[in-house]
Each structure stands twice: as C-alpha cells, then as structure tokens.
Amino acid sequence: MSRHWLMKSEPDAYSWDDLVEQGEGIWDGVRNHRAKNNLAAMQEGDTAFFYHSNIGLEIVGVVEISEGGLTDPTDPTGKWAAVKVKPKQKLRHPVTLKQIKAEPRLADCELVRQSRLSVAEITPAEWEVILEMSKG
DNA sequence: GCCAACGTTGGC
DNA sequence: GCCAACGTTGGC
Numbered sequence A: 001m002s003r004h005w006l007m008k009s010e011p012d013a014y015s016w017d018d019l020v021e022q023g024e025g026i027w028d029g030v031r032n033h034r035a036k037n038n039l040a041a042m043q044e045g046d047t048a049f050f051y052h053s054n055i056g057l058e059i060v061g062v063v064e065i066s067e068g069g070l071t072d073p074t075d076p077t078g079k080w081a082a083v084k085v086k087p088k089q090k091l092r093h094p095v096t097l098k099q100i101k102a103e104p105r106l107a108d109c110e111l112v113r114q115s116r117l118s119v120a121e122i123t124p125a126e127w128e129v130i131l132e133m134s135k136g
Numbered sequence B, C: 001g002c003c004a005a006c007g008t009t010g011g012c
Helices: A018-024 A033-041 A097-102 A124-136
Strands: A005-011 A025-027 A047-052 A058-071 A083-098 A119-122
Touching: A005 A058, A018 A025, A018 A047, A018 A058, A018 A083, A025 A119, A033 A083, A033 A119, A047 A083, A083 A097, A083 A124, A119 A124
Parallel strands: A005 A047
Antiparallel strands: A005 A119, A025 A083, A047 A058, A058 A083
C-alpha cells in the first residue's frame, strides 16, 4: 500500500520546472527530525505533492518516489535521509495554501498543523480532496 | 534535565 | 520587513 506525502521547496532554489527539466531529482538537505522520519518512511512508488513555498504558496504537481531509503549525500555524518523523485503529473490548477486552509476536510493535515515541516504526510482522504480541488 | 536565548523557516 | 512557530544551544 503506497503512502502519500507533501514536499516543500522554494522555487528559487528548486522548482517544479527544474525537476521536470532534469527528469529525476534527489531530495536532500533536510535537517529536521520529523521531516527526516517521513523521508525515511518513503518507499518506491509512493506519491507526493510538490509544493512551492515562499513564492507561489501552492501545490503545483505530483511526483513519484523513484528510490527510497537513501542517505543524504550532502551529510558527512550519514545520519540524514534522502529519496529520489520523478515528476509524475502537473496539476491542471495549482492548489494554493489559501484554498487548503479554507477547506475544512484539510484542517487536520500536517501541512496546516505544522506549517514549517518541509516533508509532511498526507492521508489518502486528504490526497483525494486535494486532487479533486486541482481539477478546478 | 530544565529553560531562556537565539537562529531559522515560512506565511503574511 | 515583521512575527509566530519551532528547533537547537548552552548555562545552570
């Protein structure tokens, strides 16, 4: 049973378009324990929303975990986790943070509850709600 | 082991 | 640019 996630990136540093251009990206540099636990729990085939923080403040696409269980190559101590992701589909309409906060069914999601968490889990129900919203 | 001070992240 | 939330550090 695959799980769902949400991964934040500042588009200035790494945007959806950057990922599409490269075909596959490694998600590293996470230095938060809760986010790391989420990264470490990801398995190949899981899917994740790609969220633009700071600029945009919206979910722009869906990525698939292409390789899980990696150690962060940018971390000399080898304690932190990383995964590889591939772009799967761009949302027809981005789902903004504003919309997410206005949706009662999403009030409990990790993104809303702990806004600074860079890698959050999305429940199957929340996943469906967001996908539905992206269809406009 | 507690807690105040400080730094960072991210929304507004 | 400000501020709230959260994590980390360091003195005790």
